[in-house]
Amino acid sequence: MMTGYRQFHNLGKTPFGKALETRDLLLYNQLNELSTELDELLIEGGVGLLTGEMGAGKTTALRYYLHQLHAQGGQIQVAYHGSCRHSVSVLSGLVEALGVVPSRTRVTLLGQLSRHLQRTYREQRQKSLLVVDDAHLLEDSLYEDLRLLTKFGMDSEDAAILLLVGHPALRARLAQPVHLALLDRVRLHYRLEGLSRDETEAYLDHHLQQAGGRPDIFTQASKHAIFEHSGGIPRRINALALLALKKSTTRKLSSIDADFIKAILPQLIQSHSK
Numbered sequence: 001m002m003t004g005y006r007q008f009h010n011l012g013k014t015p016f017g018k019a020l021e022t023r024d025l026l027l028y029n030q031l032n033e034l035s036t037e038l039d040e041l042l043i044e045g046g047v048g049l050l051t052g053e054m055g056a057g058k059t060t061a062l063r064y065y066l067h068q069l070h071a072q073g074g075q076i077q078v079a080y081h082g083s084c085r086h087s088v089s090v091l092s093g094l095v096e097a098l099g100v101v102p103s104r105t106r107v108t109l110l111g112q113l114s115r116h117l118q119r120t121y122r123e124q125r126q127k128s129l130l131v132v133d134d135a136h137l138l139e140d141s142l143y144e145d146l147r148l149l150t151k152f153g154m155d156s157e158d159a160a161i162l163l164l165v166g167h168p169a170l171r172a173r174l175a176q177p178v179h180l181a182l183l184d185r186v187r188l189h190y191r192l193e194g195l196s197r198d199e200t201e202a203y204l205d206h207h208l209q210q211a212g213g214r215p216d217i218f219t220q221a222s223k224h225a226i227f228e229h230s231g232g233i234p235r236r237i238n239a240l241a242l243l244a245l246k247k248s249t250t251r252k253l254s255s256i257d258a259d260f261i262k263a264i265l266p267q268l269i270q271s272h273s274k
Contacts (some may be wrong), residue, residue, distance in 0.1 A: 045158025
């Protein structure tokens with residue numbers, strides 16, 4: 001049984017959570033632009049960087065693109081691994097994602113990956129996309145291992161494409177002299193920024209509608225206030241909008257205005273500081 005803010009605002013589900021299906025995501029400009037850029041990377045080969053601040057929507061954008069790639073049924077196999085810095089764990093995760101039982105050591109894992117990528121390309125003419133999330137946390141030695149995996153046929157074939165996803169600090173790490181060979185192979189660097197004012201408004205309306213709610217729960221002025229205080233960063237938008245829904249329920253407010261958004265900001269800041 002639904003209780004609390006969902007019942008008060010007649011919402012069928014949580015409107016600003018992670019559970020939104022890929023097909024239900026709001027398609028904003030950067031999401032479409034990134035998809036086009038990644039399509040070109042798969043054709044041209046090399047290394048891609050996807051960076052953005054915490055909460056900018058990197059993982060969501062990646063999830064959307066990989067869903068589209070799968071739906072197209074193209075000649076691309078994908079191996080994704082994230083949220084780990086240790087070489088053996090990352091390599092083991094990539095091997096397992098390709099359907100191979102991983103060995104235990106770094107050297108043998110690299111051999112497994114290399115053989116599988118080469119065999120898949122030469123026997124099936126199928127390219128591979130290796131995606132490593134939170135790549136700004138990786139051990140230095142792993143960057144070189146990953147670079148070598150993208151080199152085939154005396155560097156004349158692009159059997160494997162590498163996409164590194166992480167915070168803006170990733171670019172700075174790769175600019176260090178020890179990683180210049182990898183940086184030289186970068187063909188795409190796309191940085192996700194926050195949503196615009198209009199996109200933030202559309203984002204709020206879209207998520208409320210997907211949850212069965214009314215877009216006018218937030219007034220026009222309150223939507224602008226959410227944009228100003230979130231910088232258009234989706235995770236911040238979610239946190240502020242969800243807090244507003246919960247607090248408005250205790251005040252019995254069916255409409256949320258800009259003054260209410262400003263009034264609850266200290267509570268949001270306090271909760272994030274704990």
